[in-house]
Amino acid sequence: MTKYLVGLILLVVLQVPNALFAQNFAISGTITDxxxxxxxxxxxxxxKENGKGAATNVYGFYSLSSEKGTYTLVASYLGYEDYKQTVVLDKDQRISIALSPKAITTKTVEITGERNDDNVTKTTMGQIKLDINTIKNIPVFMGEVDVLKTIQLLPGVKGGSEGNAGFYVRGGGPDQNLILLDEATVYNAGHLFGFFSVFNGDAVKSINLIKGGMPAQYGGRLASVLDISMKDGNNQKFHGDGGIGLIASRLTLQGPIVKNKASFILSGRRTYADILAQPFIADTSPFKGSGYYFYDLNAKVNWQIGDRDRVFLSGxxxxxxxxxSNQDFGFKTKIAWGNATLTGRWNHVYNDKLFSNVSLIFTDYKFSFDASQAEFKLGFYSGIRDYNAKLDYTWVPSVRHNVKFGLNYIYHKFTPNNAYASAGDQDFNLGEPETLYANEGALYISDDFDVTEKFSISAGLRLSGFQQIGPFTRYYKDSQGYTTDSVNYGRGESIKLYGGLEPRLAVKYAFNSKMSVKASYTRNLQYLHLTNIASISLPTDLWFPSTQRVQPQIGSQYSLGIFRNFADNTWETSVEVYYKNMLNQIEYKDGYVPGASLNDNLDNSLVFGRGWAYGSEFFVKKALGKTTGWLGYTLSWTQRKFDAINGGKPYFARYDRRHDVQFIITHEFSPKWTASAVWVYSTGNALTLQTGRYIYDGNIVNEFGPRNDFRMIPYHRMDLSVTWTAKKTEKFTSAWNLSIYNVYSRMNPYFIYFAAEGDITQGQIKLSARQVSLFPIIPAITWNFSF
Amino acid sequence: MMIKTTYKAIFTAVAMAIGLVLLQSCEKEITVDLPAPDAKIVVEGYIFEGERPYVILSKNAGYFDPIDSAAIANIFIFDAIVTVSDGTNTDTLTFQPAAESAYGFAYVKQNPTVTGQAGKNYNLTVSAIGQTVTSTTRIIPMVPLDSSKWVEYEDYDSLGYVYVHFTDPGIDERGYRVFSRRVSANPERNEPLFRPNFYSSNRFYKGQPIEFGISRARQFSDQFSEDNPDPDLRSYRLGDTAQVRICTMDLPNYSFYNSLSNSDNSGNPFSAPGNVQSNIEGGLGCWGGYCVNQFQIICYP
Structure with a gap:
């Protein structure tokens, strides 16, 4: 594979002189609203004359080239008026275009912002772009528009447990998704133990999900990339959006700092259940001082410096x-967690064919737990912090090629497991915190190459490396848990180095503009691991680097798809199949007891194995018209095999689902009234249950059966929503959204536990299995406004 | 201990937080079809310094199998071949009444050639129900106590606990397990058996002085009185005589009890499904050697 790729890259390089010598001229620029x-x-x-085209990148920049001549240039975006201009192409030129939204329908309900036949004609497969307006029309849980929950409605993507915003892509674990917000990694994308995502819909511009055929510019995760771009801020006029919902309120302000040159956006969201509940908790209540809230703040400024440079700062x-709190016992607990990111970017256009972006990114995720009772205090904290520098180039040597190359360096600091305790003035020695440091780097190059009108290749190669560095103390343990040796590493000292090549290849053959077949192969290395002890994702889950004991995860994915559009792209259909192999997966040892890693390393408690997944995804979408929506069906298998788990026999992953169905329909009755419905069905979660019992020292001890051998009953649910745009003028828009979650109040299982009643000394104990469900029917109303 | 409590507190708090938030949650009884587990031997074996080894053997059962007195009687194994060896001598233990066992019976030998000695390894072999399981445990040498005293609770008149101070030798990785009982001329207050108070690992105080309080250990007969708030059940009363055994454990023995105390989850999603870390090859349970430091204290301030 590598050999072919080197050949391909050479081919690309050899193409360059041709591109230079041919009488080709380039047009480039940005497209804005x-x-x-x-x-x-x-x-x-x-x-229009020769059909040559290009799409804007994540910065809105495009570049294309053609032979000398006179052409009609057409710029388009779904939901916007086409822009046409006659171009006399006798030299390279910059044409920046502003597209106007279509005036007729105020509330555009198109499903995507893709060119209508993109799904057929583009080489990329397994990629889905979602427009924020699409997401805003789908029924929501408790009135909160949620990016991640909408992602779960796509084929090949599965939600976690009930109400959870976490997601699994094609059999990959929750740590195998790279979630980016303006290029900054978001390590924990959940609020309220995962019931809401951290992304405030008002601040988000677009969402791009890549679940297969990951391009070479992305790396570090096996399963998917969820690339979320924040809005830049309106540079024409001051503008505000907001909403008042059942549990949270939002406000977004944006506007020009210098018209057409610089703008800002500031967006905030906070839940207020705690504030609303406060008057109802008496001052004498033992629980006075208890509460919960979350908040988000997004901010971004950008400045267009001349024609060639633009800088962004977002956070x-x-x-x-x-x-x-429990006043009766003088007991106080505070649990806090959250992300902070800061991204600084500089776009530079060198010439009409070469575009660059430099990014400096800071990411921090923290979890802390503090408890106190009288003068006794104890706490726990964990986190991950990254300093990241990126350099990316887009080079369009000819209209047939789109070359991307760049490099990336990340300095990681992990604090997986630290505790403190004190009583009055006395601090207990819990040892030095276990902190791990690492360098991660990558180089990549890729080319989207249209070989002929019908056949195109997208090939890339990524070279990545990872180095764990000191200070660090490595404890070696024998099978009984005794320390056999320990080694100290000094600051900056190299402890372990990993690296490898990650080839990426996608090919497409288009029979015509309506039908194509695509195939892809990707190999990914992932140097980070998420260790989670519970069967649901929690903020206590720890990120852990590759170390001497923990090797990088290696994933290979093969996929094949057929794409066909009908009725002038009104209907899009596709079938994709995939097979995926994942090496060096981790789990905690059987019987692992969480504890501070004093005189120990957390990875001594881990065991290693492999996983594999395969499946097929069927997708039918109606993209145009008053009624839009899609139907997705996924048939899939996900298995794991660990020598130390389940007696070495393969077992299904927790998130293995045989069947997954998603049905989404939106209908626009009039410019004022829009309604939509969602129905989802999936096979029940796999879980491990106790199958046996024994008596030890008079106590009953449970014995767990085969791993993930039990299935909960299938999950299904219907949600409905109606949006009424009460008022819409140039100056003020007011809209009401009524959402009903779980319309037929299906009692979907959240977990199963066993309850024992009776007294063993009386020789009578009754055991029963109990199923806990979280959400019955929940209506919610939200008022949204903009001015 | 404390650290473990921290983690438990975190998970409990997280679970509580979710519980508070999800006021709407509801539950119902369901029928689940559980496969029968493979039959396994459960070993509960002890060898204390200076004493003969004793072993109680039972079988596992299906999760929903009835638990009544007949079933419990059926769970014990009476016809096993049990041998204990210290590398030089080997004793074959037989099933008979045994005063040291909480059940009143165990596999023991009347005139043993193998008894617990500090610094020695002991091999156990059990053959029963068509299976043979083995285990080895080590008796880790003990250290002398520095001091002990009875301390009265601030809030309760005449009730208190025994306070113990000693220094870990810092020469190895080990666990400690503390047992105690109350002795009295009054047969109602006299407790026949040493019962476990708690266990701990020297990971957090290796080579350092350590102090802890010992409340009354729950006797076998009152161990289901967990909800009984009577402080007398948890205390040594003024004038009581307490006998305390501080014992060493090797790490596999410690790991068994550590994972046992964490295995009491019943399938909620906040904990991992974890089997107890047994040191029995091919079976369940634990074969543990203990070096003993025993002392008696009369409870006066």
Missing amino acids: AKTGETMIGATVIL YFGRDVFTF
Whole structure:
């Protein structure tokens, strides 16, 4: 595979002189929304006469080239008026275009911002772009628009447990998704123990999910990339959006700092259940001082410096805070966790064919737990912090090629497991905190190459490396748990180095503009691991680097798909099949007891194995018209095999689902009224249950059966929503959204536990299995406004 | 202990937080079809310094199998071949009444050639129900106590606990397990058996002085009185005589009890499904050697 790729890259390089010598000229520029000045991602530019075209990148930049001549340039984006301009192409030129939203329908309900036949004609497969407006029309849980829950409605993507915003892609674990917010990694994307995602819909511009055929510019995760772009801020006029919902309120302000040149956006969201509940908790209540809230803040400024440069500074800060007090026992607990990210970017256009972006990124995730009772205090904290520098180039040597190359360096700091305790003035020695440091780097190059009109290749190669560095103390343990040796490493000392090549290849053959077949192969290395002890994702889950004991995860994915559009792209259909192999997966040892890692390393408690997944995804989408929506069905298998678990026999992953169905329909009755419905069905979660019991020292001890051998009953649910745009003028828009979650109040299982009643000394104990469900029917109303 | 409590507190708090938030949650009884587990031998074996080994053997049962007195009687194994060896001598233990066992019976030998000695390894072999399981445990040498005293609770008149101070030798990784009983001329207050108070690992105080309090250990007969708030059940009363055994454990023995105390989850999603870490090859349970430091204290301030 590598040999072919080297050949391919050579081919690309050899193409360059041709491109230079041919009488080709380039057109480049940015495409923006005329009303807000926001750059548009994935807008297309086509030369009508020869069909040559290009799409804008994540910064709204496009570049295409053609032979000398006179052409009609057409720029388009779904939901916007086409822009046409006659171009006399006798030299390289910059044409920046502002597209105006279509005036007729106020509330556009198109499903995507893709060019209508993109799904057929683009080489990329397993990629889905979602427009924030699509997401805003789908029924929501407790009135909160949620990016991640919408992602779960796509084929090949599965939600976690009930109400959870976590997701699993094609049999990959929750740590195998790279979630980016303006290029910054978000390590824990859940609020309220995962029931809401950290992404505030009002601040988000677009969402791009890559579940297969990951391009070479992305790396570090096996399963998927969820690339979320924040809005840049309206550079035309000051503007506000907001909403008042059942549990949270939002406000977003944006506007020009210098018209057409610089703008800002500031967006905040906070839940207020705690504030609303406060008057109802008496001052004398033992639980006075208990509460829960979360908040998010997004901020971004950008400045267009001349024609060639643009700088951005964006940040996110969010926290969940849970406090619990019991006055009777003088007991106080505070649990807080959240992400902070900061991204600084500089776009530079060298010439009409070469575009660059430099990013400096800071990411921090923290979890802390503090408890106190009288003068006794104890606590626990964990986290991960990254300093990241990226350099990315897009080079369009000819209209047939789109080359991307770049490099990336990350400095990681992990604090997986630390505790403190004190009583009055006395501190207990719990040892030095276990902190791990690492360097991660990558180089990549890729080319999207249209070999012929019908056949195109997207090939890439990524070279990545990872180095764990000191200070660090390695404890070696024997099978009984005794320390056999320990080694100290000094600051900056190299402890372990990993690296490898990650080839990526996708090919497409289009029979015509309506039908194509695509195939892809990707190999990914992932140097980070998420260790989770519970069967649901919790903020206590720990990120852990590759070390001497923990090897990098290695994933290979093969996929094949057939794509066919009908009725002038009104209907899109596809079938994709995939097979995936994942090496060096981790789990905790059987019987692991969480504890501080004093005189020990957390990875001594881990065991290693492999996983594999395969399946097929069927997708039918109606993209145009008053009624839009899609139907997705996934048939899949996900298995794991660990020598130390389940007696070495393969077992199904917790999130293995045989069947998954998603049905989404939206209908626009009139410009004022829109309604939509969602129905989902999936095979029940796999879980491990106790199958046996024994008596030890008079106590009953449970014995767990085969791993994940039991299935909960299938999950299904219907949600409905109606949006009424009460008022819409240039100056003020007011809309009401009524959402009903779980319309037929299906009691979906959240977990199963066993209850024992009776007294063993009386020789009578009754055991029963109990199923806990979380959410019955829940209506919610939200008022949204903009001015 | 404390650290473990921290983690338990975190998970409990997280679970509680979710519980508070999800006021709407509801539950119902369901029928689940559980496969029968493979039959296994459960070993409960002890060898204390200076004493003969004793072993109680039972079988596992299906999760929903009835638990009544007949079933419990059926669970014990009476016809096993049990041998204990210290590398030089080997004793064959037989099933008979045994005063040291909480059940009143055990596999023991009347005139043993193998008894517990500090610094020695002991091999156990059990053949029963068509299976043979083995285990080895080591008696880790004990250290002398520095001091002990009875301390009265601030809030309760005449009730208190025994306070113990000693220094870990810092020469190895080990666990400690503390047993105690109350002795009295009054047969109602006299407790026949040493019962476990708690266990701990020297990981957090290796080579350092350590102090802890010992409340009354729950006797076999009152161990289901967990909900009984009577402080007398948890205390040594003024004038009581307490006998305390501080014992060493090797790490596999410690790991068994450590994972046992964490295995009491019943399938909630906040904990991992974890089997107890047994040191029995091919079976369940634990074969543990203990070096003993025993002392008696009369409870006066």
